[in-house]
Amino acid sequence: MKDIIISLVTVFGVLGVAMTIASGLIWLERRLLGLWQDRYGPNRVGPFGLLQVLADMIKVFTKEDWIPPFADKPVFIIAPAIIVVTVLMSFAVIPYAPALEVIDLNIGLLFFLGMSSLGVYSVTLAGWASDSKYSLLGGLRAAAQMLSYEVFMGLSVMGVVMLSGSFSLRAIVEAQKSLWFFIPQFVGFVVFFIAGIAETHRLPFDLPEAESELVAGFHSEYSGMKFGMFFVGEYLGITLISAMITTLFFGGWLGPVLPPVVWFLVKTFVFICLFILLRASLPRPRYDQLMAYGWKALLPLSLLNLLVTGGILLVR
């Protein structure tokens, strides 16, 4: 009984914290973009504009939730839920601290990769069900981009798996006690980071949305809270990828003095800020450039990384 209560508390705690972070990120992103563009961002509602999140939430909940008459209704409704569910599922396998984890799967990393693959369904189905040209183009782009970047995402973490000898994220963190993996696996880290941006389709890889050419891409036809769900999913995705980078390459909860959870949150926060900094600074590439960059640069790089890591491990 006690175990059930503890795990229930953990599950809902993680859920609550993840959702809070995701909605807080909306504020953080706007403030940070403002900071880097020499302006303020939202600073009126509450202290430092923190209550802007609340105002936005009230707004998005009271907006008209319109389903286009030409849309494929069931798929149209379920698509935004998929992305939130799949991303939230991945949070279950991340170890936040030595004793704070929803479940320690021995295939945790594979579970994460599988869930991020399922996330493709959300954007593709959203683009398909909207039955509009822009949405369909966005959905197509999302499908191709996310599927191809998933390949190197998987390959780039294999070096980490080889070094730690386990797919369990807890074992991976514990294997980094002497040396964080971003030093021996620097190439893997870079490839994983870039693939992570493409997976969450954030700028500069936000071609599925591409406001300048596709209106809003796959969520052109969405409104109200369904649109909000895509946004929450995107911010959850940023948090997830940042947490994964922390876990896989930057020693998870490991660190001196401060308690483990704080270390984990600090490291994750730094990567979230890096995500936003990339958005503030880089322009969007052309679609063929994106695909060519993935297949011609990142795939060989991650394969080479795999080969070298394997060779060194074999020699040792």
Next chain:
Amino acid sequence: MLSLLRTIWAVFLHAFRKRATILYPEERPPIPPRWRGRIILSRDPDGAERCVACYLCAVACPVDCISLQATEDEHGRRYPEFFRINFSRCIFCGFCEEACPTYAIQLTPDFEMCEFDRQNLVYEKEDLLISGPGKYHEYDFYKVAGLATGKKDKGEAENEEPPVDVRGLMP
């Protein structure tokens, strides 16, 4: 690739720059004196209305937001019976100010004239008239115009010769 990193670094350094935003209601932006804002009707240095109701402003107005009716006082001096500017139409182009021969109509550096009710944006003459001479402190149209008013006759204005006697034989 290196240029991308340089870009990211340059953007990051902007975190330590001064912000360009002026936090408006608390902090006022500097407004140039020739700003084309709320329209006013000014008065002579001696306090009489400058407007002579010539309709030039109403003609020049590209959106037809000025309407007025001319009338005359007992000395034959023209003035507007009513003068109405519909600021919900006005585009603040300043053509009325350019057209005005007496510097009566002027645009001022005031832009805070929002209203909840559209009807409140229709300004009547008593809303438009100010008590001072506006941007031109010394100018008095009737002192330089060769027009007979109650106060002076023809030829008595500043820099003006007495009228020529067209029937006289003297050179």
